[in-house]
Amino acid sequence: MMPNDTNLSRRGLFMKLGMLFNGVVAAALAVPIGRFLLSSITRGRANGYLDWVSLGSVNQFPEGETRLATFRNPLVMPTDGKTVDTACWVRRVEGDQFQVFAVNCAHLGCPVRWFPQSGLFMCPCHGGAYYRDGSRASGPPERGLFEYPYKVENGLITIQAGEMPTPGPNASLNRKEPPCACSRA
Numbered sequence: 001m002m003p004n005d006t007n008l009s010r011r012g013l014f015m016k017l018g019m020l021f022n023g024v025v026a027a028a029l030a031v032p033i034g035r036f037l038l039s040s041i042t043r044g045r046a047n048g049y050l051d052w053v054s055l056g057s058v059n060q061f062p063e064g065e066t067r068l069a070t071f072r073n074p075l076v077m078p079t080d081g082k083t084v085d086t087a088c089w090v091r092r093v094e095g096d097q098f099q100v101f102a103v104n105c106a107h108l109g110c111p112v113r114w115f116p117q118s119g120l121f122m123c124p125c126h127g128g129a130y131y132r133d134g135s136r137a138s139g140p141p142e143r144g145l146f147e148y149p150y151k152v153e154n155g156l157i158t159i160q161a162g163e164m165p166t167p168g169p170n171a172s173l174n175r176k177e178p179p180c181a182c183s184r185a
């Protein structure tokens, strides 16, 4: 065999090895990319990222008061452990009229606390404050608290939960600001 033939066959072998390597890498990347693309399609479906979960009987929430409640996040990963137990603030305005607020501050997500004496939700991180109806009172947050859609049936209150409430495109958790301070009860 001539030296040139040896070079050519070696080059061909390296080319085939390179193509094989590229194929393996492409296959390895295809799985997570495919899952990511599919997740954007399944997002928002029941039993997916959003689902209705019960907070229990309405009787545990006295009228005119705001109480902390917890629910099991319907979006569960095997490694989540206790972090699937999610807190929310439940305000029973009157009768079956409620407001259910995400516990996370609308600024950077720190958990807010309710202070009935002052009628304010306060954020310990940067001093954000919200009125009892969740609208912004002061501080860095640019908006009010996020609200969960809720419904009351057979004496039970359920909320639609799953995705983390953020200022993103998930409009179902984005609350509208009241038109003026006069609506704050």
Ligand code: FES
Pocket: 105, 106, 107, 108, 109, 110, 123, 124, 125, 126, 127, 128, 139, 140, 141
């Ligand atoms: S995270 Fe609440 S004010 Fe910054």
